[in-house]
Amino acid sequence: xxNQEGGAGLGVLAIxxxxxxxxxxxxxxxxxxxxxxxxxLRLGKQVELNQGVITKTYDTEYCLNNYEWFxxxxxxxxxxxxxxxxxxxxIDQFKTDAPDRTKWTFEDKQLYNNLTxxxxxxxxxxxxLTGQYNSRTTQLNRVACKELPLFVKP
Numbered sequence: 001x002x003n004q005e006g007g008a009g010l011g012v013l014a015i016x017x018x019x020x021x022x023x024x025x026x027x028x029x030x031x032x033x034x035x036x037x038x039x040x041l042r043l044g045k046q047v048e049l050n051q052g053v054i055t056k057t058y059d060t061e062y063c064l065n066n067y068e069w070f071x072x073x074x075x076x077x078x079x080x081x082x083x084x085x086x087x088x089x090x091i092d093q094f095k096t097d098a099p100d101r102t103k104w105t106f107e108d109k110q111l112y113n114n115l116t117x118x119x120x121x122x123x124x125x126x127x128x129l130t131g132q133y134n135s136r137t138t139q140l141n142r143v144a145c146k147e148l149p150l151f152v153k154p
Contacts, residue, residue, distance in 0.1 A: 016130065067095070069136075070133070070136070073129055073132065073133050074133065076129055077126060077130055079127050080122060080125060080126040080129065083121065083122050083125060084122050084126065087115060087118055087119045087122060088119060090115055091112070091115050091116065091119065094108075094111065094112060102153065
């Protein structure tokens with residue numbers, strides 16, 4: 001019976017020794033040689049690089065400016081829809097008033113061209129605003145302080 005107890009004690013002692021070797025002794029030797037902290041140095045550098053972005057993202061003034069940009073741009077997009085509808089209504093009214101294109105005067109043609117050019121420009125402006133808005137919503141440092149829609153239909 002004493003042999004069995006002695007064998008169990010020897011097994012426990014071997015396990016404790018292995019734990020000390022792997023948890024205390026090898027890490028101390030590795031740290032002394034600079035081997036163990038190599039992966040952590042790279043992680044530390046990454047955290048340092050990202051710290052500026054994180055600090056800037058949650059800065060109160062940055063958040064406020066960011067929110068105002070989203071709010072103003074969203075309102076501009078909504079307002080541009082009204083402008084497009086108004087210009088289209090002008091074009092439709094012009095076509096109703098002067099249906100026969102062959103009888104248009106030079107001034108009529110010029111007015112029609114101006115209206116269609118204005119409509120195209122306003123649609124392009126809306127597409128540009130929508131693209132900027134949707135692009136910024138994918139930037140994580142912009143979305144953190146925003147409560148507006150995450151996507152606007154083009």
